[in-house]
Amino acid sequence: MxxxxxxxxxxxxxxxxxxxxxxxxxxxxxxxxxxxxxxxxxxxxxxxxxxxxxxxxxxxxxxxxxxxxxxxxxxxxxxxxxxxxxxxxxxxxxxxxxxxxxxxxxxxxxxxxxxxxxxxxxxxxxxxxxxxxxxxxxxxxxxxxxxxxxxxxxxxxxxxxxxxxxxxxxxxxxxxxxxxxxxxxxxxxxxxxxxxxxxxACAPPLAAGSLYMEAVHVKLGEEIWFTVGGQHIPFGASPQDVWTELGRPCGIHQKQVDQMVIHSASDPRPRTTLCVDYFYNYFTRGLDILFDGQTHKIKKFVLHTNYPGHADFNSYMKCNFVIYGSDFGGSFHQGEGTAKRMITPSTKWEQVKEILGDCGRAAIQTQGSTSNPFGSTFVYGYQNVAFEVMKNGYLATVTLFQS
Incomplete structure (x- = not known):
C-alpha cells in the first residue's frame, strides 16, 4: 500500500x-x-x-x-x-x-x-x-x-x-x-x-441518465460512441460538431510541440513553430480531443483511466472506454465470447498484447522528471491506437488516431 x-x-x-x-x-x-x-x-x-x-x-x-x-x-x-x-x-x-x-x-x-x-x-x-x-x-x-x-x-x-x-x-x-x-x-x-x-458498503446507485462512467465505445480509425447520450464523434469532425454533441469543453489549450517532427529531415523549421494543433479538454468525461490547427478537424482522441500513481491522477475523471479486438471489426455490438477480447480501463498490458499481438519496443514517456514523482511510462503503438502503460502494467491513457 x-x-x-x-x-x-x-x-x-x-x-x-x-x-x-x-x-x-x-x-x-x-x-x-x-x-x-x-x-x-x-x-x-x-x-x-x-x-x-x-x-x-x-x-x-x-x-x-x-x-x-x-x-x-x-x-x-x-x-x-x-x-x-x-x-x-x-x-x-x-x-x-x-x-x-x-x-x-x-x-x-x-x-x-x-x-x-x-x-x-x-x-x-x-x-x-x-x-x-x-x-x-x-x-x-x-x-x-x-x-x-x-x-x-x-x-x-x-x-x-x-x-x-x-x-x-x-x-x-x-x-x-x-x-x-x-x-x-x-x-x-x-x-x-x-x-x-x-x-x-457500496456506493449508492447513480441517478438515472448520469453521464459518470458512461461506456465510451471505440471503433478504431473511425469514431467513438457515448452509450448514455448516444453521441457519435468521428475523426474529421469540426469543433462546432463537438460543441453540439458534447457541449462546451472544460478547457482549451494549444499543443506546444509536435514531438514527432524531429524524425522528419525534410522540414528545417524549429520544432516549436510547427505545431498549431489544439486540444479540447473534457475533464469530467476523461477525454481530450486534438484538432488539426490548419484544417480544424479531429485528428486524435486521448482517453484517461485516472489511476493513482500516474502524473495526471486527479486531473481527469475516469473514461470507461471499450475497445474490441480486430477479430470483431470494431463492432459496437458485443457478441458471444467477445468479453475476453475487449480492452477496457481494467485490462492490463499483457492482456492487450494477447488481443492485439506484439507491437515491438516501447517509447519512453517521462512527463518531466522534476515534476513527476512516479517515474516514466511506456508507450506502445499499433495501427490507429497507442497505449501508455504504467510500470504496474495498467493502462494510463489510450490515444486514438487514423494511420
Missing amino acids: LQRPRRRCEGTAMGAIVLDLRPGLGVGPFSLGMPICDAFAQIEQQPNIYDVVHVKYYDEEPLKLDIVISFPDHGFHLRFDPWSQRLRLIEIFDVKRLQMRYATSLIGGPSTLATFVAVYALFGPTFPGIYDKGRGIYTLFYPGLSFAFPIPSQYTECCHEREAELPLEFPDGTTPVTCRVSIYDSSTDSKVGVGALMDK
Missing part, C-alpha cells in the same frame, strides 16, 4: 473542526457516491482545514484495494471503490479528534465523549447489535450508520451472543466508548461495521 502525503501545514489544532453527520449520506462536504475528483476539489477549497491529507492505494494492483483519502489530524478517512472511483464508505477511526453535529446536538471530539449512552440518547432505540468475539467489538447499527464499541475482556460475558443485548452499562457502572463510526449507503440494507462487514 503506497501512501502519498498531499500537503502538510503544522500547527492545526486537532479536533478543532465540526462536521455535520448525515447518516446514509455523508459527513461535512463529503457525500457517499461522489467521484474522487470531487472529493479532492472539496479539499482544495478548504486548505486551512484539510491541511494534512494522505492518499493511500495499492500501487502494484490498483483495482484490488480501495483508494483511501485520510485526514490523520481529524481522525477520519474516505474509502473509494477502486474501479468506479466513487466514495463508498466514510470511517471515523478516532472519534476523539472529530466532532460531529447531528441535528442540533454534538457528539465526539475532545469535549463530548461518544459513549454508548450518549449515542443511544442521541440516535434513539434500535435493534440489538452484533458482537465480534474475536475482535472484542460490539457494533450498533442504524440506517446508513454504525458505531463500534470495544468491550473489555472482563465484561465479554455481557455480549456472549452474536446478537447481544445493548451494553448500556458494565457491572461497574461505566459505559462503552465508541472507537469507530462508519457511514454508508443504506439503500442496500446491509449492516456495515468493522472487519469483513466493511466490504459490504
Whole structure:
C-alpha cells in the first residue's frame, strides 16, 4: 500500500473542526457516491482545514484495494471503490479528534465523549447489535450508520451472543466508548461495521441518465460512441460538431510541440513553430480531443483511466472506454465470447498484447522528471491506437488516431 502525503501545514489544532453527520449520506462536504475528483476539489477549497491529507492505494494492483483519502489530524478517512472511483464508505477511526453535529446536538471530539449512552440518547432505540468475539467489538447499527464499541475482556460475558443485548452499562457502572463510526449507503440494507462487514458498503446507485462512467465505445480509425447520450464523434469532425454533441469543453489549450517532427529531415523549421494543433479538454468525461490547427478537424482522441500513481491522477475523471479486438471489426455490438477480447480501463498490458499481438519496443514517456514523482511510462503503438502503460502494467491513457 503506497501512501502519498498531499500537503502538510503544522500547527492545526486537532479536533478543532465540526462536521455535520448525515447518516446514509455523508459527513461535512463529503457525500457517499461522489467521484474522487470531487472529493479532492472539496479539499482544495478548504486548505486551512484539510491541511494534512494522505492518499493511500495499492500501487502494484490498483483495482484490488480501495483508494483511501485520510485526514490523520481529524481522525477520519474516505474509502473509494477502486474501479468506479466513487466514495463508498466514510470511517471515523478516532472519534476523539472529530466532532460531529447531528441535528442540533454534538457528539465526539475532545469535549463530548461518544459513549454508548450518549449515542443511544442521541440516535434513539434500535435493534440489538452484533458482537465480534474475536475482535472484542460490539457494533450498533442504524440506517446508513454504525458505531463500534470495544468491550473489555472482563465484561465479554455481557455480549456472549452474536446478537447481544445493548451494553448500556458494565457491572461497574461505566459505559462503552465508541472507537469507530462508519457511514454508508443504506439503500442496500446491509449492516456495515468493522472487519469483513466493511466490504459490504457500496456506493449508492447513480441517478438515472448520469453521464459518470458512461461506456465510451471505440471503433478504431473511425469514431467513438457515448452509450448514455448516444453521441457519435468521428475523426474529421469540426469543433462546432463537438460543441453540439458534447457541449462546451472544460478547457482549451494549444499543443506546444509536435514531438514527432524531429524524425522528419525534410522540414528545417524549429520544432516549436510547427505545431498549431489544439486540444479540447473534457475533464469530467476523461477525454481530450486534438484538432488539426490548419484544417480544424479531429485528428486524435486521448482517453484517461485516472489511476493513482500516474502524473495526471486527479486531473481527469475516469473514461470507461471499450475497445474490441480486430477479430470483431470494431463492432459496437458485443457478441458471444467477445468479453475476453475487449480492452477496457481494467485490462492490463499483457492482456492487450494477447488481443492485439506484439507491437515491438516501447517509447519512453517521462512527463518531466522534476515534476513527476512516479517515474516514466511506456508507450506502445499499433495501427490507429497507442497505449501508455504504467510500470504496474495498467493502462494510463489510450490515444486514438487514423494511420
